[in-house]
Amino acid sequence: MSTIAPSTPRTTLPVPVRWNRPLLVLAAAMAVLSVACLVLAVADPREVLGQNAWFKPLKFSLSIGIYAVSFAWLVGLPGLRRPRLAGVAAWVTVVGLVAEIVVITWAAAAGTTSHFNVATRLNTALWGVMAASIAAVWVMTLLVGLLVFRSPLPDRARTLALRAGVVLGLIGMALAFLMTSPTQDQLDDHRGVVGAHAVGVADGGPGLPFLGWSTEGGDLRIPHFVGLHALQVIPLGLLLLEVLSRRATALRDERTRFRLVLVASLGYAALTGLLTVQALLGQPLLRPSPAVLTAAAVLALAVSVPAAATLRRAR
Known part of the structure; x- marks a missing residue:
């Protein structure tokens, strides 16, 4: 009896029904910010905690850009349950990530730290905004993750x-x-x-x-x-x-x-x-x-x- 060899799988990840536009705009903005931070890192020699002050916003802009593209792909997957809810989660994620990168970039420009900084009322308030935004992004990722679990490929x-x-x-x-x-x-x-x-x-x-x-x-x-x-x-x-x-x-x-x-x-x-x-x-x-x-x-x-x-x- 002859056997049939398995066919070669299509070498592509599932294509979203529609890429989430706000997240893609955020990713594009992070690409521009990354270039700007790289230029500033060369032009501005100031250091914060032993590193160039602009390295931190550069690292975060790169990470946020990658995450935004991944999340835009995730919320647009074909067959994803509750697509409108996923769209709301995407918007909340964009707002949270924008708030985080704005505080980080401001701190770099001011020559101070952003994370864990409670030295003044302003620093404490900004750190509180960052903490709340990070928590919101985590919750939105969890929400979309639950929708993914209900939508098998x-x-x-x-x-x-x-x-x-x-x-x-x-x-x-x-x-x-x-x-x-x-x-x-x-x-x-x-x-x-x-x-x-x-x-x-x-x-x-x-x-x-x-x-x-x-x-x-x-x-x-x-x-x-x-x-x-x-x-x-x-x-x-x-x-x-x-x-x-x-x-x-x-x-x-x-x-x-x-x-x-x-x-x-x-x-x-x-x-x-x-x-x-x-x-x-x-x-x-x-x-x-x-x-x-x-x-x-x-x-x-x-x-x-x-x-x-x-x-x-x-x-």
Whole structure:
């Protein structure tokens, strides 16, 4: 009896019924702001917490631009339940992200910090606006995520990639709330700052170029960054599998792609958790303890072995 080989999947993510225009306008605005911040970073040598003052709005404008495009795609997915509700969530997200980037850019122009700054009434009010906007964006992402869970795609691998990306993205966003608690030093000696990125050392010390992640202590921005961008990494990882399926027949089976996405998603979640633990222990990213290094090696095996077994079975 002859068998029919699985057909090659279409190498494209689901195309939105209609791209959300407010989010796309926001993404375009962030592209312009990124260029402006890059120019200002060259022209203005002032530093805030050991970094060029314009690096922070540059990083945030890039991140917000990427997020806006991803969210515009998400709320326009075909078959998404309650599209009007998703549109309202998009508008709230735009307002929240605009409020956040305006405060960050103003702080850079003023030569001061935006996050955790409660030194004056104005700084406290602006930090409150940022905190409220971040919380609103998280809630809107959760709302759209629930709509995505109620709107499965025909392909199981794509459905899993989308759902896993949303869930892990929400977790990554929520990790930012760990930074808002006052440190022991701040409780002992209040100096107008409540909250910190770094763990075990003060903010503003030596860090990785441009990123600024601490090289002397833990840094909660690392797991926040990794988890937040799961919404892009996991669906794009599936797209890569579909592109590779043109040459690798083993990847043409939907069950194989589904299992690989499942392994990758679980591995991504574990990596985010491990980076969170490392940061909370006060360990720099590039100088992990033997225990963290061992856990990373175990995680690598836990991902590579079932992935290899899945591919071998498919062949």
